[in-house]
Amino acid sequence: MEKTIRLAHGAGGRVMADLIAEVFVSELDNGHLREMADAARLEGWGEGRLAVTTDAFVVRPLFFPGGDIGYHAVHGTVNDLAMVGARPLWLTAAFILEEGLQIELLRRIVRSMAEAARAAGVVVVAGDTKVVERGHGDGLYITTTGVGVVPQGVDVGPDRGRPGDVVLLSGSVGDHGIAVLSRREGLAFETELCSDSAPLHGLVQALLSAAPHTHALRDPTRGGLAAALNELARSSGVGVEIDEAKVPVRPAVRAACEMLGFDPLTVANEGKLVAFVPPEEAEAALAALRAHPLGRDAEAIGFLTEDHPGMVLARTPIGGRRIVDMPLGELLPRIC
Amino acid sequence: METYAGLEAFRDPELASRLIAAIRARSWRPVRLMEFCGGHTHAILRYGLPTLLPETIELRSGPGCPVCVTSTADLDRAIALAALPGVILCTFGDMVRVPGSRSSLAQAKAEGADVRVVYSPLDALRIARENPQRPVIFLGVGFETTAPMVASAVLAAEAGRVDNFFVYSAHKLTPPATRAILDSGEVALHGIIGPGHVTTVIGAEAWRFLPEEYGVPCAIAGFEPVDLLQAILALVEMIEDGRAGVANTYGRSVRPAGNPAAKQVMAQVFEARAAEWRGLGTIPESGLFLREAYARFDAATTFSVDAVPVREPPGCRCGDVLRGVLRPPECPLFARVCTPDRPVGPCMVSAEGACAAYFAYGTEGRAPGHRS
Numbered sequence: 001m002e003k004t005i006r007l008a009h010g011a012g013g014r015v016m017a018d019l020i021a022e023v024f025v026s027e028l029d030n031g032h033l034r035e036m037a038d039a040a041r042l043e044g045w046g047e048g049r050l051a052v053t054t055d056a057f058v059v060r061p062l063f064f065p066g067g068d069i070g071y072h073a074v075h076g077t078v079n080d081l082a083m084v085g086a087r088p089l090w091l092t093a094a095f096i097l098e099e100g101l102q103i104e105l106l107r108r109i110v111r112s113m114a115e116a117a118r119a120a121g122v123v124v125v126a127g128d129t130k131v132v133e134r135g136h137g138d139g140l141y142i143t144t145t146g147v148g149v150v151p152q153g154v155d156v157g158p159d160r161g162r163p164g165d166v167v168l169l170s171g172s173v174g175d176h177g178i179a180v181l182s183r184r185e186g187l188a189f190e191t192e193l194c195s196d197s198a199p200l201h202g203l204v205q206a207l208l209s210a211a212p213h214t215h216a217l218r219d220p221t222r223g224g225l226a227a228a229l230n231e232l233a234r235s236s237g238v239g240v241e242i243d244e245a246k247v248p249v250r251p252a253v254r255a256a257c258e259m260l261g262f263d264p265l266t267v268a269n270e271g272k273l274v275a276f277v278p279p280e281e282a283e284a285a286l287a288a289l290r291a292h293p294l295g296r297d298a299e300a301i302g303f304l305t306e307d308h309p310g311m312v313l314a315r316t317p318i319g320g321r322r323i324v325d326m327p328l329g330e331l332l333p334r335i336c
Numbered sequence: 337m338e339t340y341a342g343l344e345a346f347r348d349p350e351l352a353s354r355l356i357a358a359i360r361a362r363s364w365r366p367v368r369l370m371e372f373c374g375g376h377t378h379a380i381l382r383y384g385l386p387t388l389l390p391e392t393i394e395l396r397s398g399p400g401c402p403v404c405v406t407s408t409a410d411l412d413r414a415i416a417l418a419a420l421p422g423v424i425l426c427t428f429g430d431m432v433r434v435p436g437s438r439s440s441l442a443q444a445k446a447e448g449a450d451v452r453v454v455y456s457p458l459d460a461l462r463i464a465r466e467n468p469q470r471p472v473i474f475l476g477v478g479f480e481t482t483a484p485m486v487a488s489a490v491l492a493a494e495a496g497r498v499d500n501f502f503v504y505s506a507h508k509l510t511p512p513a514t515r516a517i518l519d520s521g522e523v524a525l526h527g528i529i530g531p532g533h534v535t536t537v538i539g540a541e542a543w544r545f546l547p548e549e550y551g552v553p554c555a556i557a558g559f560e561p562v563d564l565l566q567a568i569l570a571l572v573e574m575i576e577d578g579r580a581g582v583a584n585t586y587g588r589s590v591r592p593a594g595n596p597a598a599k600q601v602m603a604q605v606f607e608a609r610a611a612e613w614r615g616l617g618t619i620p621e622s623g624l625f626l627r628e629a630y631a632r633f634d635a636a637t638t639f640s641v642d643a644v645p646v647r648e649p650p651g652c653r654c655g656d657v658l659r660g661v662l663r664p665p666e667c668p669l670f671a672r673v674c675t676p677d678r679p680v681g682p683c684m685v686s687a688e689g690a691c692a693a694y695f696a697y698g699t700e701g702r703a704p705g706h707r708s
Contacts, residue, residue, distance in 0.1 A: 245349070261687055263382075313699070318352035318561045320384020322697040 005101035010131025023103065024127055027110040028093075028117065032125035040125035042090055048152050051086035053077060054145040060138050062109065064180045066194025067270075069142060070112030075197050075270055076221070077146035078120045082201035083217045083273070085156040085208060086148030091117065092126040093144045098137035106140065113142075120199035122146070148201075154208060160215040161236030163306040166282035168275040170203060170289050171196070171297040173225050174253040177267035182256070193252050198271030203294045207273075210288030211281035219273050223327050224266040228274050229312045230326040233304075236276070240312040242302030242324065266327035276304060346560030355565035356388050363392045363572045368524060370660050372514060373531035374401035374688030375559055381697035383561040393568065396523065397690035399513050399616060399658040400531055402478040402506075403430045404682040404689050407612040408646045410506045411436040414475045416641035417504060418449040423639075424467060426460035427475035429453045430686040433679065437647040457482075457489035457503075464493070464501035473502045473635045481533045483507045483624050484598035487605035490626070490633050502635035505625055508611060510534050511542055512622035516613075518550050523660045527571035529564070530556040532586045537602075539594025540584045547580035558586040605630055614682070615655025654681035657690050664694040671695060 001022055008015040025033045032040040057073040074091065081088040093113065097106065117124055176195040200219060208214055216236065220228035225247065233240045249257075249264045257264045271294060277285045282300060289295030312324040345351070371377055377397040380386065386395060399405050415436050418425035425441070432441040432453060445451040454460050457474050464472035476486045486503060493501040510531060518525065530543050535556045546554040553574040557567035563586060570583035584590050602624070611623020626634040648655075651669055656662035664670050664683065674680040676692055683689035694700065 316382070316384040316561075317347055318349050318383050318385075318388070320387045321699060322382060322384045322387075323699055325696050 001103065003103055005097045005099055005103065005106070005131055007099050007131050007133060009097065010129055016129060019103070020127070020129060023107050023110055024129070027107065027114045028124040028127075030123050030125065032123065033127070040090065040092070042125070042147065046149075049150045051081050051084050051148045051150050052145065053080040054143065055080060056141060056143040058138065058141050059180060061180070061183050062105070062139055064183045064195055066176075066179055067197040068109055068112050069140070070109035071116045071197050072270060073142040073144045074113050074116035074120060074122070075199050077144040078122060078199040078201055079219045079270075079273075081146045081148035082199070082204040083156070083219055084150060085154035085204065085217070086150045086201075087205075088120060088122045088146055088148040088199075088201050090125045090147045091122050091144050093124055093142060094128040095130070096137055096141040097129065097131045098139050099131055099134040101139050109140070116199070120201065153212070156208075156214055156217050158216050158218065158232050158235035159237075161232055161238050161276040161304050162215060162278070163238055163304050164279050165215055165238075165276040165304040166279055166285075166300050167229070167240060167242060167302040167304065168277055168282070168286055168289060169225065169247060169299055169301045170273045170275075170295040171271075172248040172250050172253070173220065173269055173272060174249060174257065174264040174267035176270040177224065178253045178256045180268075181260070193250065196269055196271035198294055200271065200273050200294065203273065203289065203292050206288045206292045206295070207275060207285055211277050211285035213281055214275055214277050214285065216276040217273055220269050222268050224264070224268055225274065226263065226265040226312070226324050226327050229324065232274070232276065233312055234310045236304070237309050239305040239308035239310070240302060241305055242312065242314050244314045245317045246299050246301045248297045248299060263327070265324060346558065346562040348562060351562050352565055355562065355569055359393070359565065359569050359572055360390045362569070362576055363390050365575060366392045366394070367526040367572070367575055368394045368396055369527045369529055369568065369571055370396045370398045370517075370525050371529040371557075372398040372400040372510060373529075373534070374404070374686065374690060374693070375533070376400070376529055376531070376557060376564065377690045378688065378693045378697075379559050379561065379564060381693045384697070385561065385564060386698075389568070393572070396525070396660045396663065397657070397693075398517065398660050399613065400479070400510065401658070401683065401686050401688040401690065402482070402508065403428070403434060403686035404654060404658055405508060405513070405613045405615070406431070406434070406477050406506045406682070407614050408437055408648055409612060409643070410504075412438070412644055412646065413636070413641055414504055415439050415441055415444050416644070417473055417635060417639055418444045418451050420471075420639060420641070422470045424450045424452060424463060424470055424472045425475060426452045426454045426463060426472060428455075428477065430688075431475060431477055433685045434682040435649055435679070437644055457486045458492070461489045461493055461498060461501055464498050465496070468500055471500050471502060471639075473504055473639075475504045475506065477506045479508055479510050479531070479534050480537045480602070483606060484537065484602045487601045490605050490630055491601065493633060494630070499632070502633055502638055503626065504635040505606070505623075507606065507624035508613065509608060509622050509624065511538075511545065512619050513613060513616060514546070516616050516619045516622075517659055518552065520659070525552060525660070526575055528552060528554045529567050529571070530554045530582075532556060532558045532563070532589060535586070535594065536589045537595050537598045539592055540582055540590055541592050542594065543582050547582060551580050553580040553583070555583040556586045556590050558589065613658075615658035649680045652681035654683045654691070657683050664691040665698065665700045667691070
């Protein structure tokens, strides 16, 4: 096995076939991949609707406290499926590798994907590999597509929030974004923080069992809680009112945000969800979230209103009022 | 982090509501207070202070946004410098997006200029060391807070014989701008909330001229809501009692004489000369320029670029906002034509700009469901 990625590793010849066999198939091993077909044929989802999503991962650096791009590429897509109430089943993965990449490093990342996939109960059933010239990529990019099944009776959608719904948040915000930023060149600072990267479908299942009429779910990734709430407010045509003091923020995240001039509400997460739940199920929903390891710090942070549709307003920690706007996000380095 | 735990007290809701009650009890006369500093404007709106203060108190934002007060002429010259062959131009993030007469640094970068965003002038110095064959120009904007860091970078370049490092200094001094606003008499001000970080460097005594020459009280404030409320209460008390003085409500950071080491390095490298401010025009002894002894690091004199006729963005009222004459939501362009993703003027671009703060946090002038 060679040590570094060459352009030939993406050229479609024997070198590429070796790479696929020795890194991807061997690490993500299963019958679908071993078959080496152009597409995977999937059976056995039974009743319910199919959910499909795709996501590209270009995070830099590739390794960060609490995770790496491999975990991230599985969790991100699993979570997108979970946010429509789907049980994630299959993934595909496309890799864009930069010439010169160390194959050992690639293997570490693929191993992380395999571990994350096993833990999330999904199978990586197909893939693609391209190699670009040195200087045309940041080491590697991964795109994953996910397929899952929405069980009958589950109807969760971003447009389903209703005035009166309670806004639940599954835990502290900003951990992932700050953990990644802390390891970037030119911005390195000491922190104990780890990314919260985690698959959320188990938490969603727990939530939906306790609150089957949950209206909307979103994982606040890029743009943070602020973006997620603004998107849901617009899709549902409702106003959102939150109490900032109720939003859990770790002290290290708040300190880093102060230093960097960020609002923690706009910093990315990879293992949190926000839910709009009808008031009669809110208490059970909060208890179910808190009973799950990924939702221990869950809080009810606000409610939906017919006032100011499409807009998110916050009660500030000292009792004032302010807008929580859709973040621009332009100056934030890439973290997803 | 311990530093954060220490700050918690300055966000304490109970302490905040006690201060608000005290302000309500003491404030009878309608007053207009100016917060000089853009960081204060952001904290004020971020915590919704205007929704908590009595109607007698109006807060007006001032010129304390370094990116905003940088003149279009300086920005145009920086864009021209960036286009010179081989040049790497480094500056702070916000500056890159500010529209100049014809272009912006971001546009120049898209067209092939090597423009890099740095977090400190020392990053620019490192880039100069790594690229010894290329001129590296640091476009320095900022007040007394950032000027000492830039001065240190110049001294480090001298000591390390980094002869491809240059500074284009658009640094400015805050007291002369405050004088200019009071001298113009365009807007009646009853008190000034003094800038916390700047005053940490220059010292609270530097604001003594406000009560002594203008009869205007000044309170130096930190950046947490309790800090700001304490400063507002101090101003209200002085105004109601008919006194004028300098109150330092940011004692955990600000000393009467400031930071002598920072002042010394600034004075060693820079001298104050007349400088052009956006909105305020040319103010005597308000800009920091490299002294003769450091002229070889001065990009303004080392490189010659053609001056282009300055064109201000049509309809932009940033100048009026910076003088405190206009509140951002009163600008006809605010949130309609001018938004953070399509800024017309620098006050909507910068993280310290008043328009950006009113847009991001303020409920005023924002239609429900408005898309940003």
